[in-house]
Amino acid sequence: MSRIGKRLITIPQNVKVDCSKNLVTVEGPKGKLSQSIDESIKIDIQDNEISVSRSSDNKRFRALHGLYRSLIQNMIVGVSEGFKKDLAIEGVGYKAQLKGKMIVLDLGFSHQIEFTPPEGVTVTVTAPTAITVEGIDKQAVGQVAANIRKFRKPEPYKGKGIRYVGEYIRRKQGKKVG
Numbered sequence: 001m002s003r004i005g006k007r008l009i010t011i012p013q014n015v016k017v018d019c020s021k022n023l024v025t026v027e028g029p030k031g032k033l034s035q036s037i038d039e040s041i042k043i044d045i046q047d048n049e050i051s052v053s054r055s056s057d058n059k060r061f062r063a064l065h066g067l068y069r070s071l072i073q074n075m076i077v078g079v080s081e082g083f084k085k086d087l088a089i090e091g092v093g094y095k096a097q098l099k100g101k102m103i104v105l106d107l108g109f110s111h112q113i114e115f116t117p118p119e120g121v122t123v124t125v126t127a128p129t130a131i132t133v134e135g136i137d138k139q140a141v142g143q144v145a146a147n148i149r150k151f152r153k154p155e156p157y158k159g160k161g162i163r164y165v166g167e168y169i170r171r172k173q174g175k176k177v178g
Contacts, residue, residue, distance in 0.1 A: 005065035009050040009073050012080050017050065017072075019043045024072055028079030031120075031136045035075060041068050078136035085145035087131040091160035094152070095128040103131070107152040107162070115151070117144050131162075 011017055015028040024043060025034040037043065040055045041064055052069040054061040077083070089096060095106050103123050105113040117123045121135040121144045131148060135141045145164070154161035156172040163169060 003066075005052055005054070005062075005069045007069065009052075009069065009076060011045075011048045011050060011076065013048075015076055015080050017045060017076070019045060024075070026072070026075040026079050028076075030079050030082050033075045033079055033136060035068075035071050037068055038064050041065065043068075043072070074138045078138060082134060082136050083138045083141045085133045085141055086165035087133070087145060087148060087162055088165050089129040089131070089162050090154070091152075091158075094160065096125045096131055097128070098123075098125045103148070105148075105151060108160070113151050115148060123148075130165075 012028075015026060018025045018027075022037050022039060023034055024037055025032065038061075040058075040061045042053045042055070044051045044053070050072060052065060052072065054065045089105075089107075091108060093106065094108060097104050099114075101123075102114055102116045103125065105115065107113060115123075117133070118140065120137060121133060121140050123144065124132045124134070126132055133141050133145045133148070135144075149162045149164070152161040154163045154167075154169045156170060157174050159169050159171065
C-alpha cells in the first residue's frame with residue numbers, strides 16, 4: 001500500500017468537494033479547481049475526510065494511488081490557502097517593475113524582458129528586486145516561477161541572476177593569481 005496514498009485528506013469547513021465518475025471538483029473561498037481521475041482509482045468522501053484507494057496492486061495503479069491523493073490534497077490547500085513562490089533578483093542594475101499585469105525585467109541584456117503571467121496566476125513586484133508569484137494551482141505557480149527564473153539563472157561566480165528566496169547557489173572561486 002502506498003504510504004502517501006493511504007493517508008486520509010481532511011476537508012476544511014469552507015471547502016466543498018464533489019466527486020462524480022472520473023472528475024473531482026474542489027471549490028473554496030479562493031476559487032474552483034477540477035481534476036480528472038483514472039478509472040482504477042476510487043475516491044470516498046465520508047465525514048469531512050477523503051480516502052483514495054486503488055482497484056489492484058498493479059505497478060501502474062500503485063504509482064497513480066499516491067499521485068492522485070497528492071493532487072487532491074494540493075487542490076484543497078490551493079482553494080483554501082493558495083500557493084506562493086518568492087523570487088529575488090541579484091545584480092547591479094537588475095530590477096523588475098509591473099506595468100498592468102505584465103512584468104518588465106531589466107537583467108543586463110540589451111533589451112527589457114516583458115512577461116505576462118497566465119490566467120489564474122498573479123505576479124507582484126514587492127520591491128525592485130523581489131517578485132512574488134501567487135495562485136491556487138500549485139503546478140501553475142511553480143511553472144511561472146521557473147519561467148521567470150529561466151530568464152537569468154543565477155551564475156556561480158558572483159551569484160547574479162534570479163533565484164528563489166532561500167535557494168543556495170554553490171559559488172565557484174574564479175581565477176587565482178599567483
